[in-house]
Amino acid sequence: MKVVILGAGFGGLEIATCLSETLGDVVSVTLIDKNDSFVFGYAKLDVMFGRTAPEAIHLPYRAFAKPGVAFRQETIAAIDPGTRRVVTDRATYDADVLVVALGADYDVAATPGLAEGGHEFYSVAGAKRLREVLPTFQGGTVVVGVMTPHYKCPPAPSEASMLMHDYLTARGLRDRSRIIMVTPLSSPIPVSKAAGDGILARFAELGIECIAGASTTRVDAATHTLHLSTGDAIHYDLLLAIPVHVAPKVVLESGLAEGGWIPVEKATLKTRFPDVYAVGDVTSVGTPRAGIFSEGAGKVVAAQIIARHRGGDTVPYQGDGHCYIEFGANQVAEIYVNFLGGPKPTSDFKGATPNGVADKRRFGSSRTARWFGM
Numbered sequence: 242m243k244v245v246i247l248g249a250g251f252g253g254l255e256i257a258t259c260l261s262e263t264l265g266d267v268v269s270v271t272l273i274d275k276n277d278s279f280v281f282g283y284a285k286l287d288v289m290f291g292r293t294a295p296e297a298i299h300l301p302y303r304a305f306a307k308p309g310v311a312f313r314q315e316t317i318a319a320i321d322p323g324t325r326r327v328v329t330d331r332a333t334y335d336a337d338v339l340v341v342a343l344g345a346d347y348d349v350a351a352t353p354g355l356a357e358g359g360h361e362f363y364s365v366a367g368a369k370r371l372r373e374v375l376p377t378f379q380g381g382t383v384v385v386g387v388m389t390p391h392y393k394c395p396p397a398p399s400e401a402s403m404l405m406h407d408y409l410t411a412r413g414l415r416d417r418s419r420i421i422m423v424t425p426l427s428s429p430i431p432v433s434k435a436a437g438d439g440i441l442a443r444f445a446e447l448g449i450e451c452i453a454g455a456s457t458t459r460v461d462a463a464t465h466t467l468h469l470s471t472g473d474a475i476h477y478d479l480l481l482a483i484p485v486h487v488a489p490k491v492v493l494e495s496g497l498a499e500g501g502w503i504p505v506e507k508a509t510l511k512t513r514f515p516d517v518y519a520v521g522d523v524t525s526v527g528t529p530r531a532g533i534f535s536e537g538a539g540k541v542v543a544a545q546i547i548a549r550h551r552g553g554d555t556v557p558y559q560g561d562g563h564c565y566i567e568f569g570a571n572q573v574a575e576i577y578v579n580f581l582g583g584p585k586p587t588s589d590f591k592g593a594t595p596n597g598v599a600d601k602r603r604f605g606s607s608r609t610a611r612w613f614g615m
């Protein structure tokens with residue numbers, strides 16, 4: 242069976258690992274990614290605030306050595322889901338089973354004025370740029386502005402705001418600075434009142450302001466102003482934006498997407514094309530965009546491919562997982578959410594503790610060991 246996996250992020254790495262573990266001797270898996278290394282999303286916060294060296298965050302795909310799996314560093318140029326044929330900048334692949342795990346890209350230009358007037362920390366390049374910019378900041382108003390309700394890692398803007406408090410405090414600039422988070426969501430974490438309230442309580446302690454339920458319509462780079470859907474305008478000295486997210490162009494051109502993302506059957510992650518699955522940020526499955534959900538979806542798809550070969554039952558996708566939330570001051574909170582297992586999402590929130598730091602570290606080190614043997 243020839244399985245071709247497009248994208249070696251949380252979803253793609255987990256599917257390839259599960260297939261190798263169980264069917265390594267009988268399956269031929271090709272895993273394709275344009276990059277030479279994987280980076281945990283949260284590592285961008287560490288780079289931006291100077292907590293980690295940029296070179297240290299890359300996990301090289303050459304270390305992803307699994308029986309039955311060949312990694313190819315190539316850029317996917319075209320996907321034909323009807324014939325399961327994939328064309329890259331170097332080769333053409335025909336798959337018996339095709340899995341699309343290509344994540345989400347950013348469209349900075351979708352917010353007028355943002356490219357000229359703000360910074361983003363959601364890409365490695367953006368985080369590296371901010372690492373250079375932050376030390377030149379001499380205090381003023383920092384706005385963490387969320388430009389879309391459908392962004393990766395719902396807690397990340399709150400984390401950036403609380404870590405910004407620590408950063409400005411350490412530099413002696415907090416007294417002459419304001420930190421404002423602007424989000425189109427109704428609360429920092431709408432799915433969990435406990436988590437949203439916990440973050441807002443911490444914001445109140447730290448003097449961080451939150452403007453919720455407000456979309457940014459445009460940025461005026463000349464006057465350093467954020468214009469909101471509410472009619473309000475906010476002056477900023479430093480804008481850290483979470484840009485509009487879009488599916489990669491190759492996905493939009495493939496006929497797989499509807500309304501901008503790939504629709505899938507929630508329980509199985511099947512697309513409407515036979516033997517074509519899609520997992521993670523590139524789908525509209527109904528979970529927020531986060532690595533833990535992409536990884537869980539990857540396990541479910543791998544189980545179905547394995548069952549196809551060996552028989553046996555599979556379990557439906559639950560859309561559940563644990564996420565860690567940086568609260569600053571070396572404390573990390575934890576939230577568990579199950580989005581698809583019942584009629585309504587359920588959640589459980591554990592407040593910030595110093596122990597949470599070790600739990601988050603274990604989350605990263607367990608994946609690093611499982612996928613990269615490092």
Ligand SMILES: Cc1cc2nc3c(=O)[nH]c(=O)nc-3n(C[C@H](O)[C@H](O)[C@H](O)COP(=O)(O)OP(=O)(O)OC[C@H]3O[C@@H](n4cnc5c(N)ncnc54)[C@H](O)[C@@H]3O)c2cc1C
Pocket residue numbers: 247248249250251252253273274275276281282283284285286315316317318342343344345362363364393394397489491520521522523530531532533534535564565
């Ligand atoms: C600041 C920040 C903090 C975060 N914190 C967390 C966290 O604490 N916990 C958590 O679970 N999630 C977190 N996330 C979110 C997480 O990083 C993503 O949701 C996750 O990586 C999505 O996994 P995926 O497999 O769907 O896609 P990705 O991991 O994005 O993988 C997609 C892959 O496809 C490749 N690709 C795309 N287009 C092409 C092409 N044309 N050709 C070849 N390859 C291509 C990309 O190079 C990429 O490697 C965070 C994200 C950010 C930005």
